[in-house]
Amino acid sequence: MYAPPNPSYWRYAALLVGLGLACIGGAAVSDGNPIITVAPVVAATVVWGMTKAPLRYQALAVLYLVLAVDYTPERPQSMFWKSPLFPLGQLLFSQLHELVGIGALRFPLIDVLIIGLIGLGIYRRATKSTIDPPVVPLPRPLIVLVALSAVTILWMEVWGILNGGDVKNSLWQWHQAACMPLMVMMFHYSLRGPQDWPAVARTVIAGALTKSAVSTYFAVVVIPEIGKEIEYTTCHSDSMTFIFALMVCVTRWLERPKAAHAIRGIVVAVLVFVGMFYNDRRLAYVSMVGSMGAAYLFNPWTPLKKFVTRAAILMLPLGVVYLGVGWNSSSGVFKPVQTFRSLVEGQHAEGELDYRDIENLNLIATWSSHPLVGVGYGHEFVLDYPMPDIAFVFPQFRYHPHNSLLGLLAFGGVLGFTGIWMYLVATVYLIARAYHRSYAAEHRSAALVIIGVVASYLNQVFGDMGIISYICTMLVAVSVTMTGKMAMVTGAWPWPGRERALGLHPVTDHREAA
Incomplete structure (x- = not known):
């Protein structure tokens, strides 16, 4: 019967020691940043995972x-x-x-x-x-x-x-x-x-x-x-x-x-x-x-698209009135109009050009x-x-x-x-x-x-x-x-x-x- 080889504990011990020393070195240059301190361990884990996991999981x-x-x-x-x-x-x-x-x-x-x-x-x-x-x-x-x-x-x-x-x-x-x-x-x-x-x-x-x-x-x-x-x-x-x-x-x-x-x-x-x-x-x-x-x-012209199109045409006059009334209004009801106006005119003082x-x-x-x-x-x-x-x-x-x-x-x-x-x-x-x-x-x-x-x-x-x-x-x-x-x-x-x-x-x- 096949017997798996004995694990090399020295190898794992050396790896742990190496990662420990890397963390100490990372702490020395990290200026207190915990991400940099543990970066060597994280990097080693990521590299090991990259060699095993399908690429689509890594890309996602x-x-x-x-x-x-x-x-x-x-x-x-x-x-x-x-x-x-x-x-x-x-x-x-x-x-x-x-x-x-x-x-x-x-x-x-x-x-x-x-x-x-x-x-x-x-x-x-x-x-x-x-x-x-x-x-x-x-x-x-x-x-x-x-x-x-x-x-x-x-x-x-x-x-x-x-x-x-x-x-x-x-x-x-x-x-x-x-x-x-x-x-x-x-x-x-x-x-x-x-x-x-x-x-x-x-x-x-x-x-x-x-x-x-x-x-x-x-x-x-x-x-x-x-x-x-x-x-x-x-x-x-x-x-x-x-x-x-x-x-x-x-x-x-x-x-x-x-x-x-x-x-x-x-x-x-x-x-x-x-x-x-x-x-x-x-x-x-x-x-x-x-x-x-x-x-x-x-x-394509599905029933839903036809319904939306007809509804938009019917609501168009009301939309024009809403836009006209709210153009100079500061009421919260007309906030969408104010947003649209800022896009058209920019955000600037009267008589000046917008920075953009x-x-x-x-x-x-x-x-x-x-x-x-x-x-x-x-x-x-x-x-x-x-x-x-x-x-x-x-x-x-x-x-x-x-x-x-x-x-x-x-x-x-x-x-x-x-x-x-x-x-x-x-x-x-x-x-x-x-x-x-x-x-x-x-x-x-x-x-x-x-x-x-x-x-x-x-x-x-x-x-x-x-x-x-x-x-x-x-x-x-x-x-x-x-x-x-x-x-x-x-x-x-x-x-x-x-x-x-x-x-x-x-x-x-x-x-x-x-």
Whole structure:
């Protein structure tokens, strides 16, 4: 009978001693930060788990962490309060040299995790590991356009430096955008296909509920105690997470209207909306309207769509009256009108231009100087129109305009703008084809959510610095990846080995793939 070898207790003892010494060393450089103190043990555990667990679980864990922990680059809770998740956010998003004092580590841990999962995926493929099942490929045009985004960013960096740009500041103008192709690669190796969409949706909802809980607690408990007026309760980028979760609740019921979906959707939507309400971002409401509008346009003429359309037409006169009466009213009944008015007119004193309007004019002036190729990264936008100097709170404000869309035109011109964002056009095209070819309600719901993600992302980059946000970039990356896989499975894009890979007979109706 086979007898297993005796365990090497000396090996385990040496491991424990090594981890203990590592913790002592971590405590010496951590300056009292408990996360850094236990980082060696956590890192060893994570590395061991990564070698054993399927990639899809690891990628979903990274997705949840990015969405759920405090996003420190955007000064969560206006830095008046640090939630229990703040240390994790600091560890994930701060440059490592700021935490451990090693100057060479000028990158955040999230970059290490992304590249680590990509490397692990490549290794497992090369060694034919059975830990992960085969994954659905991505359409070649989508791969090319995602790669084109990375190449265009590199070209804009070189072009800007050749024109005298500042290297140090240029790196953070494009860093998160350049991570998008890497994130797509990570999710491609990790997610099998459309069957993993429910897990993705649940992960995003979990992140949204976590942020909503932080937002609500801060608004209801902490703010009354400190007695200060706070602009936002979590951070700007969380709007995309909230909208993603709300769209899942709405579209799942739209595509399969049953009681269970309605009940769960209402509960989740209410809990998420409370956090979004307290976060008080106007863009969140604009994105919600834009996402629902995009879903409305994609949805076929079902009885529900006909009813909503007729009701909207009938209510239009009342809506015009409500808008007109509430335009100059400060009553709480007309708060939606005031929000809409602030979007149209901006927030400024009478007779003055809004700060964002002046910034937009300067970005257009910068673009006008080099309309085709832009000025490149590493340059500030010009100040043809005098504007308030906010360098005392944000020294690099001219490198990172709030309007990322116009900023991309200013820095990259028409060529750079097109090269970086052409993948979004391909995503909308492919997901539209997949939506109308899918017979699974879950997949059709996913398609509408993805359309909403693109709409809310464009709002976020136009109204805020969404292009340099890990949260926004990761939500877009997972949506792009799922779009490609859905397009292949539904037949929206040709896949010669589709029937064989999905176990279908060559003449079988493609609805069986759903």
